[in-house]
Amino acid sequence: MIWNEAMETMPRPDIEALQSQRLRELVAYLHERVPFYTKSMDAAGVVPADVRGLEDLPRLPFTKKSDLRDNYPFGLFAVPLSEVSRTHASSGTTGKPTVVGYTQNDIDIWAEVVARCFALSGAQPGEMFQNAYGYGLFTGGLGMHYGAEKLGLTVIPVSGGNTARQIMLLQDFGPQIMACTPSYALTLADALLEQGIDPDDLAVRVFILGAEPWTEAMRQELEAKLKVHAVNIYGLSEIIGPGVSNECVEAKDGAHVFEDHFLVEVLDPVTGTAVPDGEIGELVFTTLTKKAMPLLRYRTGDLASLNREKCICGRTHARMSRIVGRTDDMLIIRGVNVFPSQIEAALLGQPHVSPHYRINVTRADHLDQIEVQVEVTERFFREVGADVFAGHAETAVSETNELKQTIHHTLREALGLNVQVSLLAPGEAPRSEGGKLKRVFDNRVLK
Numbered sequence: 001m002i003w004n005e006a007m008e009t010m011p012r013p014d015i016e017a018l019q020s021q022r023l024r025e026l027v028a029y030l031h032e033r034v035p036f037y038t039k040s041m042d043a044a045g046v047v048p049a050d051v052r053g054l055e056d057l058p059r060l061p062f063t064k065k066s067d068l069r070d071n072y073p074f075g076l077f078a079v080p081l082s083e084v085s086r087t088h089a090s091s092g093t094t095g096k097p098t099v100v101g102y103t104q105n106d107i108d109i110w111a112e113v114v115a116r117c118f119a120l121s122g123a124q125p126g127e128m129f130q131n132a133y134g135y136g137l138f139t140g141g142l143g144m145h146y147g148a149e150k151l152g153l154t155v156i157p158v159s160g161g162n163t164a165r166q167i168m169l170l171q172d173f174g175p176q177i178m179a180c181t182p183s184y185a186l187t188l189a190d191a192l193l194e195q196g197i198d199p200d201d202l203a204v205r206v207f208i209l210g211a212e213p214w215t216e217a218m219r220q221e222l223e224a225k226l227k228v229h230a231v232n233i234y235g236l237s238e239i240i241g242p243g244v245s246n247e248c249v250e251a252k253d254g255a256h257v258f259e260d261h262f263l264v265e266v267l268d269p270v271t272g273t274a275v276p277d278g279e280i281g282e283l284v285f286t287t288l289t290k291k292a293m294p295l296l297r298y299r300t301g302d303l304a305s306l307n308r309e310k311c312i313c314g315r316t317h318a319r320m321s322r323i324v325g326r327t328d329d330m331l332i333i334r335g336v337n338v339f340p341s342q343i344e345a346a347l348l349g350q351p352h353v354s355p356h357y358r359i360n361v362t363r364a365d366h367l368d369q370i371e372v373q374v375e376v377t378e379r380f381f382r383e384v385g386a387d388v389f390a391g392h393a394e395t396a397v398s399e400t401n402e403l404k405q406t407i408h409h410t411l412r413e414a415l416g417l418n419v420q421v422s423l424l425a426p427g428e429a430p431r432s433e434g435g436k437l438k439r440v441f442d443n444r445v446l447k
């Protein structure tokens, strides 16, 4: 089902004409209402009346995360606070959160795009939806909630975490659709297995997963373990929250960006100029319809490529690839660029290893060291014996050494880099307790 056929299947020239018109209106709106944009446009020599449309996009100024921080908390709002219906905030790793605001109309737009996401994922009105994204300042919970209601789903607003309760609801309420982070889906899958629950006995058919990076290999793993379709949803608070783009269950080949609301560019992160379709660059979004806190050319830091070809699902909206990394999570190890997603993809193809891992980066004697710690499967652990892992026994050491060497070799092929490999016993790597999971620990600089 296509939720908004007129918009989602619009011929590309019409999409571009609509975007041009909305962009013109946005530029005038921001210049008039937000002092930050008055200044940045004036400094760039942009006169709103001269902006004709998409062809003028490259000369419009960017917005960066630091601009949101500098204008904390409400400095980028374009309407008086009395017209703001809701705020959300993303928890940044250091210091103050990034704050965003929505008018009632913005909330309606958000529900509309999230309803499209559910339809893209294969949900049908009348079905039930278990929402395991966190409710609160995080946009995941409430963002998914309103979109689900709009599509006509029955929502179970359980929020993140509490795996025993999640499983009870899956069994007793029988939702067909579930949403959470991919790392939490893995926690759930493991818990089901541990409790001897066959996913075939559950009604759940689709998992809508996002809010953190994951790989195609992780999709295979989750789909096999949970016996569901695992579909990718992307979004960020600054632009709206979840619902900037979503894969269609038909193709599972890139997430359709809702281009009537979000104008997407993929730029060279260094020069800031456009890269051709199909090439990886930084995603940059302009909100075309929001009123409380619209953003012009927001630099997301997320790296992906674009595909503007028509999709087998019938939609014409451009598709973005998975996020292959972030401009700020690329590890530079002895001069070699490494993205954690490359490590995940390489690890998950290996026998005897589980999808649970941790990456440590350190520096000793001015030399970067990267260590990948990966859990072995329960079966391998049982066969080899716990003593080996505790370092108490000589027996079977060769088997673990062999496994380490295989992983080392695979990672060297994939990354062009020597990686130290350690094996962990089942349960030793970090698990998601409901939200986003941190797997990379870069200890080279004190943050």
Ligand code: DLL
Residues within 6 Å of the ligand: 090, 091, 133, 139, 140, 209, 210, 211, 212, 213, 214, 232, 233, 234, 235, 236, 237, 238, 241, 242, 243, 300, 302, 322, 323, 326
């Ligand atoms: O994570 C919004 C969201 C909620 C998206 C629920 C999907 C589902 P923030 O907390 O502001 O918002 O974090 C946004 O998370 O810039 C990406 O780096 C990352 N991210 C979000 N979705 C994906 C995804 C929400 N599908 C930041 N794949 C973004 C990879 C993702 N990274």
